[in-house]
Amino acid sequence: MGVAVRLSGVSKMFGGFAANSNISLSVEEGSIHALVGENGAGKSTLTKIIYGMHLPTSGEMVIQGEAVRFTSPRDAIEAGIGMVHQHFMLVPELSVTENIILGREHAWLFGSLPLKYAKARILKNSEDYGLAVDPDASVASLSIGEQQRVEILKLLFRQASIMIFDEPTAVLTPSETERLFATLRSLRDKGKTVILITHKLDEVLAVADTVSVMRKGEIVGTVPASSVTKPELARMMVGRSVLLRVINPPASPGETILNIKRLSFRSPKGEERLHDLTLTVRAGEIYGIAGVEGNGQGELLQALWGLAPEGSVISGEATLKGRSIIGKKPAEIALMGVSLTPENRLLHAVIREYTIAENLLFGRHREPAFHKGIGFESRTIKGYTDAMISDFDIKCSSPEHQPLSTLSGGNQQKVVLARELNRPGISLLILAQPARGVDIGAIETIHNKIIEARKSGIAILLVSSELEEIIGLSTRIGCLYKGSIRHEFSQEEVTLKRDALQEFEKEIGLHIT
Amino acid sequence: MNSKNLRLLIPVFSLLSALAVSSLIIALAGRDPLMIFQKMVHATLGTPYGIGQVIFRMTTLVLVALAVAIPFHLRLFNIGTEGQLLMGAFAAAMTGTILPANLPSLVAVTLCTLSAMAAGACWALLAGVLKVRFGVNEVIATIMLNFIAQGITGYLLTWHFAIPSTVHTARIMDNAIIPTFGSLTGWLANSPANLSTLLMAVVALLFWLLIFRSRFGYEMRAAGLQPEAARYGGINAEMHIFTAMSLGGAAAGLGAANIVLGYKHYYESGMTSGIGFTGIAVALLAGAHPLWILLSAFFFGCLEYGGLTVNAWIPKDIFMIIEALTILLVISFSATGKGLNKNHHL
Numbered sequence: 076m077g078v079a080v081r082l083s084g085v086s087k088m089f090g091g092f093a094a095n096s097n098i099s100l101s102v103e104e105g106s107i108h109a110l111v112g113e114n115g116a117g118k119s120t121l122t123k124i125i126y127g128m129h130l131p132t133s134g135e136m137v138i139q140g141e142a143v144r145f146t147s148p149r150d151a152i153e154a155g156i157g158m159v160h161q162h163f164m165l166v167p168e169l170s171v172t173e174n175i176i177l178g179r180e181h182a183w184l185f186g187s188l189p190l191k192y193a194k195a196r197i198l199k200n201s202e203d204y205g206l207a208v209d210p211d212a213s214v215a216s217l218s219i220g221e222q223q224r225v226e227i228l229k230l231l232f233r234q235a236s237i238m239i240f241d242e243p244t245a246v247l248t249p250s251e252t253e254r255l256f257a258t259l260r261s262l263r264d265k266g267k268t269v270i271l272i273t274h275k276l277d278e279v280l281a282v283a284d285t286v287s288v289m290r291k292g293e294i295v296g297t298v299p300a301s302s303v304t305k306p307e308l309a310r311m312m313v314g315r316s317v318l319l320r321v322i323n324p325p326a327s328p329g330e331t332i333l334n335i336k337r338l339s340f341r342s343p344k345g346e347e348r349l350h351d352l353t354l355t356v357r358a359g360e361i362y363g364i365a366g367v368e369g370n371g372q373g374e375l376l377q378a379l380w381g382l383a384p385e386g387s388v389i390s391g392e393a394t395l396k397g398r399s400i401i402g403k404k405p406a407e408i409a410l411m412g413v414s415l416t417p418e419n420r421l422l423h424a425v426i427r428e429y430t431i432a433e434n435l436l437f438g439r440h441r442e443p444a445f446h447k448g449i450g451f452e453s454r455t456i457k458g459y460t461d462a463m464i465s466d467f468d469i470k471c472s473s474p475e476h477q478p479l480s481t482l483s484g485g486n487q488q489k490v491v492l493a494r495e496l497n498r499p500g501i502s503l504l505i506l507a508q509p510a511r512g513v514d515i516g517a518i519e520t521i522h523n524k525i526i527e528a529r530k531s532g533i534a535i536l537l538v539s540s541e542l543e544e545i546i547g548l549s550t551r552i553g554c555l556y557k558g559s560i561r562h563e564f565s566q567e568e569v570t571l572k573r574d575a576l577q578e579f580e581k582e583i584g585l586h587i588t
Numbered sequence: 589m590n591s592k593n594l595r596l597l598i599p600v601f602s603l604l605s606a607l608a609v610s611s612l613i614i615a616l617a618g619r620d621p622l623m624i625f626q627k628m629v630h631a632t633l634g635t636p637y638g639i640g641q642v643i644f645r646m647t648t649l650v651l652v653a654l655a656v657a658i659p660f661h662l663r664l665f666n667i668g669t670e671g672q673l674l675m676g677a678f679a680a681a682m683t684g685t686i687l688p689a690n691l692p693s694l695v696a697v698t699l700c701t702l703s704a705m706a707a708g709a710c711w712a713l714l715a716g717v718l719k720v721r722f723g724v725n726e727v728i729a730t731i732m733l734n735f736i737a738q739g740i741t742g743y744l745l746t747w748h749f750a751i752p753s754t755v756h757t758a759r760i761m762d763n764a765i766i767p768t769f770g771s772l773t774g775w776l777a778n779s780p781a782n783l784s785t786l787l788m789a790v791v792a793l794l795f796w797l798l799i800f801r802s803r804f805g806y807e808m809r810a811a812g813l814q815p816e817a818a819r820y821g822g823i824n825a826e827m828h829i830f831t832a833m834s835l836g837g838a839a840a841g842l843g844a845a846n847i848v849l850g851y852k853h854y855y856e857s858g859m860t861s862g863i864g865f866t867g868i869a870v871a872l873l874a875g876a877h878p879l880w881i882l883l884s885a886f887f888f889g890c891l892e893y894g895g896l897t898v899n900a901w902i903p904k905d906i907f908m909i910i911e912a913l914t915i916l917l918v919i920s921f922s923a924t925g926k927g928l929n930k931n932h933h934l
Contacts, residue, residue: 380820382819382820404822405819405820405821405822406822406823407822409822415820417820422814422816422817423816423817423820424817424820425817426809426810426813426814426817427813427814428813429809429810429813433806436806437810437817437821438820438821438822440803440806440807441803441822446803449797449798449802449803449804450797450801450802450803451803451806
């Protein structure tokens, strides 16, 4: 087998910052080569170099035995390299076939498109590689998984032999992920080279042949996937040993804080998204809601935070220490002692262009302690900011001037969690996907803080699609399926089954699908 | 080069290139650009009267630019400053004619100014209400409101309030006149620069405090940057649309008061036309920052008055081209600058 991609001594500088330094890497032809590393480790810079989007500052690149110097992705495509971006590059209004031939129409400006010929080739490819898509469907009508298949078909249509996948599973459901992996394997078996960028270690071990680990712009090791374990990979990525499982001492829950009784939610379109959902969360416990996304998690959070869209109908009750929270506005609910860390951090929890200090205040800027005249009391805020930064180990250079968007995902989430956990008079904390897009190192801090908050007597409602996270943190677990809790695991059951992680995951899996 | 230096250099570059293009056009029109520029500089900044003219123009431009800038921080584009100026000017002139003549000057001026601000604010608020209640895009709403304001003031002037065989209303009472600097101290003698300029400076400073230093501005900018996040943070974005539009409209009304109460002393057809749109350019050049607006309005004030003074050598039409080209160059340069800044990020 030849070498598909060989990099030697490749570096990329941005100003004085080395995003990649002295990278040497060879990717075997016909293999799945995973590139892992935390956010900011330089994975995307490296792939952008291979795909011709960045010109390396120094170093050499050899593609299939030929030294190359790409100045644009067009050169890379000519050399047989294709990329499936995290955000798909599709035109929703056009059909699958039109999208696939886009840029490769092989027709005169006003001539007719060779659609029939293209369709035949697409159908052949989709049969060969198990990529079922209707070539005539419009892309807008496809699911995310199907759109990804269109992207792969596009690469096959262009006869790419080296395919780069940038975080391909981030948007997929578990079953779609399985299906994608099967596709990747069949691509490899037919001689294609796959470069897989990810930070999910389970996926690497499940599908890759070889793993290269990146840290701080360098490749710290390349190993066969079969000879390495998850903790070893984590240690290579972070540079120190990481606890992948949080220490979760037994909880002794107190009075009921949140009481949800027969809650139903009908969307403006008339779909019933929640149906007679009943659960309670007590002080000093974490109630984990396990479930595949789209089973009513979003609607439950909207109902509890007063953001149900106009036209939706909510029935049943949800009370906080006996007082109803349905129909109240977010500011009123917060004032009752509820905190929320929304699922979509960048869109809902922070103002990206605001500084770290300003974001630590966001949503809490109405608290009189921070006020002075019509403005803010800068001394109190400075003290609070410094305390939060050291307490939550937020890694930043100047909190008063640095925009939040310059932080890594993990540090952004720490900002949100610090702010929400320290709300005065908090009795209920609602966490939605607290570890999504967060580095392994930061997950450890975040999970420890959540357990700490539980110990201090706060009631916590945890919504997550990561079963491992639910099992690791929760005191009790409710399995959400089609808008109601289908099964609930008691505290004893959870404590007992936690040690047999894989069986417990399977058991929960049965209740949520 | 770091991005901060770059951001400061971009306006300079754009102004220099505008100068170069203008020189070319002036040369093509058969004149010596150096001579023209020299005459302009002398006429605007070389005499107290010229400086007074520039300050007078700058005052209205700052206030109109502020009317664009405040909603801009909410990501609302207020194109309706023309209409807000018209309504403000008409209201000031009308109030100035119907007040009892023995009213003390301070009271009369205050009432006339407030009525101009209220008229501008209401007119801008209408666009805000249309946006919140009916989802009408504010650009379309404010353009339409411009036409309606033209219609209303035109009708009222022609059919009811114009002095026969003129296109202006009756003169306002003497006590409602805002005194010029010249009449009070002798500075900038005979120029229309009046005490409104002081008010303008205070308003610009207050708006800066409001946007960048107050809790109100913190909420407002957050709602403009990420409306969805603002909702999660318990911020009432609709209230902010109303207040930003009204505050902006009030500033435009104040700009109209500068012209009516400080200079013309009556309402005249077409007296504000074009200023509203120049104000948009002033705000864009300053990046909607209330204090930079002062500088950018000064520049446009020089350009406008300087253009008038060289009329004898360069036709007005040529100068219109130069002014519009300058605005275009500035906007294209600042767009490129943003692109550069983006590339500096990883």
